[in-house]
Amino acid sequence: MDKQDELRRQRQALKEEMEAADKLGFQGADSAGLKGPTPLDGVGARLRDRSTSGPDLTMVMDIPVRLTLEVGGSDMPIRDLLQLHQGAIVELDRQAGEPLDVLVNGTLIARGEVVVIEDKLGIRLTEVVSQAERLQSLR
Structure with a gap:
């Protein structure tokens, strides 16, 4: 159960980090004089930041498989x-x-x-x- 609890904590921390990044993206759009979400806000900003070399697999690297x-x-x-x-x-x-x-x-x-x-x-x-x-x- 320790590994599952640790994975849950990490998932929750990542979720909170992503929500905080989304809020910062919306605030940046407001200060630029833009109304409403833009394609680069929230999810769009994370998609823009991804490299085209492939998906970021760091979150799944520690998941045990048989x-x-x-x-x-x-x-x-x-x-x-x-x-x-x-x-x-x-x-x-x-x-x-x-x-x-x-x-x-x-x-x-x-x-x-x-x-x-x-x-x-x-x-x-x-x-x-x-x-x-x-x-x-x-x-």
Whole structure:
């Protein structure tokens, strides 16, 4: 709960900061002799200040996500599942040597192969799914 509370506090502080910036934008327009909001007031001012290089992702960089590597899967009836024991072998729907799927919060983002680095397992990405394909999988 601590992380969620901290994120809420940060979100509230950012909201207050943006509202204060909006008020300053409106006051600047009044002193310039302009009536009512102008396109550069409030949201317009924030849009103007954004760089064209891409969206500002600093607010989402600390949000935790779940990274999962999927080796394969298998469908089986509950009868067979209950008969599994130590040493049993379950056949998966993938061939040996096929790349693993890399999922973030359940969405496929890449494929890769298992590597060993100082007695720990890792994954070397061999293919990254394009942004268009990721968006398509969300639909």
